[in-house]
Amino acid sequence: MIYASLKLIHVLSIVLWIGGMFFAHAFLRPAVQSLEPPVRIRLMHDVLKRFFTTVQVVVLLVLFSGLWMIGRVAKETVQAGLPFNMPLGWTVMATLGILMIVVFGHIRFALFKRLSRAVSASDWPAGGAALGSIRIWVGVNLILGVATIAATLLLG
Template sequence: MVLDALLKTLHVLAVVLWVGGMVFAHFYLRPSLTEFDPPTRLALMCSVLKRFFGHVLWAALIVLATGLWMIGRAAKVMVQAGMEFNMPLAWTIMATLGVVMVVIFFVIRFRLYPPMVEAVSTADWPSAAAALSRVRKWVTVNMVLGLVIVVVASMY
C-alpha cells in the first residue's frame, strides 16, 4: 500500500513538472520574451531550456519507471489471484503516449537543442532562432500529448 502510494505520487509529481513546465514556457514565458531583442531572448531561452531539460530528463525516467512498475504490480496481483490481466484501455493510452513523449523529448534534447546551443554560443542569431522554432514545435506536440494523457488519467 505505501509503495503504491509512493509510486503514484512520484509519477504524478514528475508529470506535473514536465507537462506544467511545457505549459508555462509555451503560454507565459515565450510570449513575455517578445519584448526583448533576439540575442537576449535566444540566450535566455537557451539557458532556461538547459535547466528545464535537465529536470525533464529525470522526470521522464521517473514517469517511465513508476508507470511500468505500477502496471507490473497490478498485473502481478491479478495473476496471483488467479485472474487474467488485461490492461485497461486508459492505461494503454497513457503508456503508449508516454513512451512517444519520452522519444520526442530525447529527440528535442539530444538532436534539436544542441544546434541552438551552438548557434547562441557563436552569436548566430538566425540559426539560433530557427533551432528554437524547431524545439518549440516539438515541445508543443509533447505538451498536447501530455495534456491528452492528463485528460485520459482524470477520466479513468
C-alpha cells in the same frame, strides 16, 4: 504504501513536465519576444537547459514508476488466479507517454543541440530557427500530455 508513493512521484513528475511546458510555451516565450535576439536566445537557452535537465530526471521517474505500478498490479492479478487485462486508459497512457519521451528525446538531443551550437557561435538567426523548432515540438508534446491526462481520467 510503496504503490501510493510511486503514484505520487509519477503524478508530481508529470505535473512538473507538463506544467513546465505550458509555462514556457504560454508565458515565458511571449514575454521575452520583445528582447533583442542575442539576449532572448541566450535567456531561452539557459532556461531550457535547466528545464531539460530536470525533464531528463522526470522522464526516468515517470517511466520507472509507471512500469512498476503496472507490473505490480499485473503480478497481484495473476497471483490471484485472474488474467491481467490492462485497462484501456492505462494502455493509452503508456503509449502516449512513450511517444512523449521520444519527442522529448528529439527536442533535447537534436533541436537543443542546434540551439546550443548557435548560441556558442553567436549565430542568432540559427538560434531563432532552433527555438522555433523547439517551440513546435514542445507544443506537440504539450498536446500529447494533455491528451494523456484526459485519456487516463476519462477511460480509467
